[in-house]
Each structure stands twice: as C-alpha cells, then as structure tokens.
Amino acid sequence: MNDEDKIIDQIISDPALKEQLKKLVIERVNVMPDTLRISVGSDDFDKESLLNHVREEDEVGTQIMEMELDFLRGLASGAVYANE
Amino acid sequence: MPTNRALLVTRPNHDLITQYFHKWSEEVLHAAEKKNIKVYDLKGKKAVKSELESYALTQKPSLFFLNGHGNAYVIMGHDNEPIVNASSSLGEGIIYARSCDAGQALGALLIKNGAKTFIGYKRKFICGYSPDKITKPELDPIARIFLEPSNLVVLILIKGHTSQDAHNRSKEAMYKNFRKMISSAASYEERYAARWMWGNLNNQVLIGNPKSKI
Numbered sequence: 488m489n490d491e492d493k494i495i496d497q498i499i500s501d502p503a504l505k506e507q508l509k510k511l512v513i514e515r516v517n518v519m520p521d522t523l524r525i526s527v528g529s530d531d532f533d534k535e536s537l538l539n540h541v542r543e544e545d546e547v548g549t550q551i552m553e554m555e556l557d558f559l560r561g562l563a564s565g566a567v568y569a570n571e
Numbered sequence: 572m573p574t575n576r577a578l579l580v581t582r583p584n585h586d587l588i589t590q591y592f593h594k595w596s597e598e599v600l601h602a603a604e605k606k607n608i609k610v611y612d613l614k615g616k617k618a619v620k621s622e623l624e625s626y627a628l629t630q631k632p633s634l635f636f637l638n639g640h641g642n643a644y645v646i647m648g649h650d651n652e653p654i655v656n657a658s659s660s661l662g663e664g665i666i667y668a669r670s671c672d673a674g675q676a677l678g679a680l681l682i683k684n685g686a687k688t689f690i691g692y693k694r695k696f697i698c699g700y701s702p703d704k705i706t707k708p709e710l711d712p713i714a715r716i717f718l719e720p721s722n723l724v725v726l727i728l729i730k731g732h733t734s735q736d737a738h739n740r741s742k743e744a745m746y747k748n749f750r751k752m753i754s755s756a757a758s759y760e761e762r763y764a765a766r767w768m769w770g771n772l773n774n775q776v777l778i779g780n781p782k783s784k785i
Contacts, residue, residue: 520760
C-alpha cells in the first residue's frame with residue numbers, strides 16, 4: 488500500500504471524516520449525467536443506484552467514496568497535471 | 572518450459588460488461604492475426620478453467636489476455652466460474668488481466684507459479700458506458716475511452732515490445748484520454764467519467780519481469 492492509499496484508508500476509517508466525505512460524494516454523484524453508467528466489478532450502476540450505495544456506506548458505496556477522494560486529492564495536489 | 576509465440580484470450584460474455592470486453596477484444600485478435608501470431612480464442616461458454624488449462628499445458632502460449640470479473644485471488648470466466656486462481660500455472664507466459672483487483676495478490680502468485688510478467692489492476696477496473704449504446708458496445712464513445720488504452724497493453728506486446736513498454740504506453744494513453752476528459756473540449760459525460768479513468772490510471776500495475784517479450 489502506498490502513502491496515498493494509506494491516507495485514503497485513514498480518512499475512510501475515521502467516522503467523522505467519513506461522514507463529511509459521504510456528504511460531499513453524495514453532492515458529486517448527484518450531478519452525474521443520466522446518460523452515463525458505470526461498471527464496477529460485476530455490477531452496473533446509474534446515478535440513483537450509486538447514490539443508494541453511498542448512503543448505505545456498503546462496499547460499493549465505500550469504493551465510490553474512495554475513488555472520489557483519490558480524484559479530489561489528485562486535483563488538489565496537482566498530481567492530475569503532473570504526468571505530462 | 573519454452574513458450575510458443577501465441578495469444579490465448581478468455582472473453583466470456585454472460586453479462587453487460589463482459590459483453591463489452593468480449594466485443595472490444597476483437598481489435599486485439601485481428602491485430603494478432605495480422606502479425607501471424609497464433610490465437611486461441613476462448614470466448615463465451617468456452618471461457619472455462621478446463622479449456623484454459625488444457626491450452627496452457629499443450630500449446631504453451633506466450634501471452635494470455637484474460638477478460639472477466641475478478642478479485643484479489645481469482646479471475647472468473649463464463650458465468651463467473653473461477654478460471655484462474657492462486658494454484659493456476661499458465662506456464663512461462665506474460666499475463667494481462669482486464670479484471671478487478673487481481674493485481675493485489677493473484678498477480679504475484681502467478682509469477683511465483685512461473686509466469687514471466689503480470690499486468691493488471693490492484694483495485695477495481697472501472698468502465699464507464701453509454702446506456703443507449705449497450706447493443707453496440709463497439710460504438711460506445713464512453714467505453715472507448717476506457718477500453719482502447721486497455722487493449723493497448725496487448726497490442727504493444729504483440730508488436731514485439733517489452734512488458735514495461737506495454738504497461739507504460741497503456742498508461743500514457745489513459746493519461747492522454749484523462750487530460751482530454753478534464754478539458755473544456757470534453758462532453759459533460761466525459762468530464763464526469765474522468766474521475767473513474769483516474770482510478771484505472773493509478774491502479775494498473777506490472778509485476779514480475781519488465782523486460783519480458785512474447
């Protein structure tokens with residue numbers, strides 16, 4: 488596990504931080520276009536089903552939260568632009 | 572145990588995303604045939620453990636392209652039956668698994684069992700798609716963004732380059748697509764799906780010998 492993965496795990500493991508992240512992710516999933524779907528593992532999701540998983544904080548919901556956090560951290564750190 | 576310059580592909584098609592992988596793998600099969608590389612195509616119901624092990628043992632292909640669902644210890648075939656697990660021996664070939672999580676543990680175990688190189692994903696392999704294109708996966712512009720860079724792993728290998736080259740070129744293509752997706756020229760769908768591409772980009776791993784070739 489690299490440092491970035493460890494930080495994401497720490498945030499997800501902290502109930503207060505996870506609750507804040509959950510609220511943020513729900514807002515971000517809410518703007519997902521209806522004309523888009525995602526396949527994660529053996530399941531396919533539209534916006535409504537993703538929202539339900541995030542609200543439930545189940546395995547899929549937690550994966551979505553981790554993914555959003557990873558992307559946001561990449562944007563904030565500039566990592567998304569650093570790979571030219 | 573030397574290998575033969577051949578490509579073995581498993582591509583089940585029992586659900587939506589395996590249908591996408593099944594269809595998008597055709598580009599790789601055609602490219603291999605053009606290069607006069609023998610292709611063993613375990614598609615649909617033929618994507619089962621007994622068939623895979625039989626071909627691995629008798630034909631000793633130098634390259635395995637495994638499509639299907641997976642987890643840290645197993646890659647699935649038709650109907651999500653395990654096709655590769657920790658005890659599988661696929662000879663001394665190079666393995667690329669378009670499958671979730673297998674880069675966490677299974678990849679290293681397959682190297683221990685004799686494979687030269689494993690390329691796969693340490694977390695979920697994400698694929699975005701357009702619901703209005705599910706009957707024509709090959710025309711899905713969103714899926715294309717995710718699956719073309721993935722195909723590139725195998726396309727570069729069959730051109731005779733090293734595993735490291737294939738891994739790098741695939742990641743470069745993912746990054747190129749990612750940058751387009753976060754640009755003002757992208758569609759709303761592409762911009763939203765960029766976060767998923769970022770995940771694939773960071774989760775693709777190479778384990779084993781980076782200098783291996785088919």
